[in-house]
Amino acid sequence: MISKASAPGKVILFGEHFVVHGVKAILCAIDKRITVSAQQIPENKISIKSNIGNFENEPTKPIEEIQSEFRPFYYLATKMIQENNANSGMEISIISEIPQGVGLGSSSACCVAAAAAISGVFSKKSKDKILQLAIEAEKTIFPNTSGADCTVCTFGGIMEYKKNEGHSKIQSEPKFHLVIANSKIEHSTKEVVSAVQDFKEKNELEFSNLCNEEEKLIEDALSCIKNNDWSGIGLDIKKNQEFLELIGISNEKLRKMIEVANNSSYGSKITGAGGGGCIFALTDETNLQSTMDDLKEYECFSAKIDYKGLDTF
Ligand code: MEV
Numbered sequence: 001m002i003s004k005a006s007a008p009g010k011v012i013l014f015g016e017h018f019v020v021h022g023v024k025a026i027l028c029a030i031d032k033r034i035t036v037s038a039q040q041i042p043e044n045k046i047s048i049k050s051n052i053g054n055f056e057n058e059p060t061k062p063i064e065e066i067q068s069e070f071r072p073f074y075y076l077a078t079k080m081i082q083e084n085n086a087n088s089g090m091e092i093s094i095i096s097e098i099p100q101g102v103g104l105g106s107s108s109a110c111c112v113a114a115a116a117a118i119s120g121v122f123s124k125k126s127k128d129k130i131l132q133l134a135i136e137a138e139k140t141i142f143p144n145t146s147g148a149d150c151t152v153c154t155f156g157g158i159m160e161y162k163k164n165e166g167h168s169k170i171q172s173e174p175k176f177h178l179v180i181a182n183s184k185i186e187h188s189t190k191e192v193v194s195a196v197q198d199f200k201e202k203n204e205l206e207f208s209n210l211c212n213e214e215e216k217l218i219e220d221a222l223s224c225i226k227n228n229d230w231s232g233i234g235l236d237i238k239k240n241q242e243f244l245e246l247i248g249i250s251n252e253k254l255r256k257m258i259e260v261a262n263n264s265s266y267g268s269k270i271t272g273a274g275g276g277g278c279i280f281a282l283t284d285e286t287n288l289q290s291t292m293d294d295l296k297e298y299e300c301f302s303a304k305i306d307y308k309g310l311d312t313f
Contacts, residue, residue, distance in 0.1 A: 103272020156309025234266025
């Protein structure tokens with residue numbers, strides 16, 4: 001039996017990095033997906049086929065010896081085979097519409113879709129259980145994850161998220177469009193998160209003040225979202241970008257892209273770990289095309305909120 005699942009990528013509208021240190025974040029899932037298929041095979045091996053490369057190994061290696069991009073899949077496959085006392089290997093294939101390593105949740109979407117597809121070979125599990133497995137798998141490559149990305153990739157929609165407290169969906173369905181532009185500078189979330197940890201240790205008071213400011217900003221953004229106040233959300237997005245500049249996760253290229261995007265959109269900022277990766281700009285039907293035109297020298301595309309989240313079939 002082939003078990004298949006797909007999960008959306010994500011954009012962090014507000015609160016990346018601060019969320020790792022206990023501040024609330026606002027995230028949404030986007031209409032770009034990763035699909036994972038899994039099936040048992042008689043040979044004693046884990047085999048992975050994907051557009052970033054292929055992998056094959058026996059299921060007995062220590063996880064640290066596995067290349068990091070394949071680690072979550074290997075972790076999930078060996079765990080499920082063991083838990084189900086299956087005398088088999090596993091073949092996994094991955095198809096992705098989400099660029100890798102640019103802050104759009106490709107690794108979280110992989111972990112969520114893989115947790116559902118691989119566990120689904122044996123039995124169907126609830127979304128809460130899949131999320132738990134996906135976060136365990138993500139921790140094999142990024143031990144300090146706040147869990148925000150996997151949560152929005154599992155449940156979809158637009159949500160508030162707080163580490164250790166979980167998520168709460170925002171019930172309104174805002175009709176904004178996001179324009180996402182890729183700096184083409186790859187980043188490692190783990191390294192950027194650890195650079196922010198260093199910043200926090202060296203600048204304790206400044207970091208704690210910034211966390212308080214971010215909390216206030218997010219409360220204001222939540223009320224703007226509930227009132228469909230695009231200009232208000234845009235101003236908050238710009239303010240959030242100033243905080244991200246202060247913690248040192250921006251660079252010249254990202255600043256330039258944001259300046260261009262601010263020309264026609266309501267506001268733009270880095271999304272995800274930063275240090276490279278993507279920026280997004282908030283638009284509606286009136287300024288979507290002009291923002292796309294302004295950003296045309298970069299790889300860019302528009303995205304809407306995905307309300308479905310994890311899908312199994
Ligand atoms: C990465 O997409 C978001 C970060 O806040 C890390 C995390 O929340 O785990 C940088």
